[in-house]
Amino acid sequence: MTVRLPEGDLRERLERYLEGFREHVELDEAGLEGNLVRVVVEPGAVPRVLTVAREALGIMHLSFITVVDRRGHFDLTYELLDLRGGRVQVRTTLEDEEPVMESVTGIYPTANWHEREAYDMFGIAFRGHPDLRRVYTWQDHFDHHPLLKSFEISTKRTFEGLR
């Protein structure tokens, strides 16, 4: 009972990934940079891209999900590793005041806590998540999402006078 990890030339493999994504999903933008395949899609297409990555291309590892609050919309980055030098970044933009995103826990179960963290910190609701609770802050009586740019901290400092 072993896991098959990818073999062969890195460059060839990355091109195969890019082709695979192009074949199965409509991409807004895609490209190769170094050891990185960069894919930009609509929010609704993210689960399909990740399904292709796992089922058809055999990329086993979801490294992290980063959310960036751009004041008005959210940028989401899903970083996948094929564990042999290749990286795939799936990016999407959520244009919503109250963002809802499709959960990818059914595809990469490790996304469970990553999505809980994103929900806790940014208030992004993941549709279809099995257990969407806050992971760090209080479960009750706390209606804030601390990493939103609209959440001001009391010790905010500026560095104007510094050289």
Add this chain to the structure above:
Amino acid sequence: MMLREEERRHTETVTLSGRMSDRLVRPDIRDEFGLETMDMNMGPQHPSMHGLLRLILELDGETIVRCDPVMGYLHRCQEKIAENRLYPAVIPLTDRLDYLANIHNEHGYCMAVEDLMDVEVPPRAEAIRVLMSELMRLASHIPSIGFLLLELGAFTPILYGFRERERIQDIFEAITGARMMFHYIRIGGVKADLPEGMEERIWNYIESLEASFKRDFIDLIEGNEIFVARTRGVGKITPQKALEIGLTGPPLRCTGVDFDVRRDYPYSWYPNVEFDVVTDEAGDVEASYRVRVRECYQSMRIIKQVLEKMPEGEVMADLGRRLRPPEGEGFGRVESPRGEFAVHVVSDGTDVPYRVHYRDPSFVNMQMLQEIVPGHYLPDIMPIMGLIDPVSGGWDK
């Protein structure tokens, strides 16, 4: 802020104590003998817990039915603090993430900012970084072997483990000036060159450690009847499951998956040294112990090679006083003793990061508790924690 529908649906079954068990939601639930399961709270203050972690356990007799980790007791919202600091001022904060492997956190963050700014780090600085990382790995793996044994009731290995950690900390103190919160790796290099005679001192220490390592950490433990009875087959996990959960580091390698960031995503000075990626087939607590022990030997091997091949030259790139990275994104990924530590830094062109995201291995590996612990006996939780070896500052950020 109004609760959204999604949120409301989930808060219905959520109380202060996390998710309620089925028994509380449906009080009439009984097993075949008419007996109920029991909810039990383990932690947050628990003598054998790795820091502040609370586990809500549902027990059927002494068998665990459900394990629900509740985190956040050490949450400082590091990522928010980092958004209000200058780029170099984030480095001392990263020391407080995984406080048993500070150098790796600093290294990951600095790599991300260097990626953002396209900085060329001098080779001597890279070699010193690798040297420090591997010393740090020894200083983290050796006590963690001790912790595992302490949780099984053996007191000696933790004393030996901390004796070695103390010696490594003395070396760190001589190099960086601090025993734990080093602030040594800087953006573009390291703070200062190694002091006079330090290379020889590290060499001598590694020689003495090599001489005593087998006696103190292998002969004493491996094959011990109690150790085997408590760890063999406990926390057993298949490679497929490990990859699904997203495990990295020793918990992944002990299942036989051959993945190490140092080799597969080479960074810093690692392409210049030779080492083996240690794996084991069993995938249980005993296997994770074996992996850690053998990784210590690899670390010693790397340290010796670095000392032999140490390049001369500067240890810091000239970046000017105030860092203003261009707009864009940077990534750093290192192999910390617990697994893959990754940093994602987003810049908006000012001197303060727009967003810093840490992917901490302790946090991700802890998901294993939910998946693996059910079906085990209550006293098996602590060996499984020893397999994951999480650090409170890491999983809580």
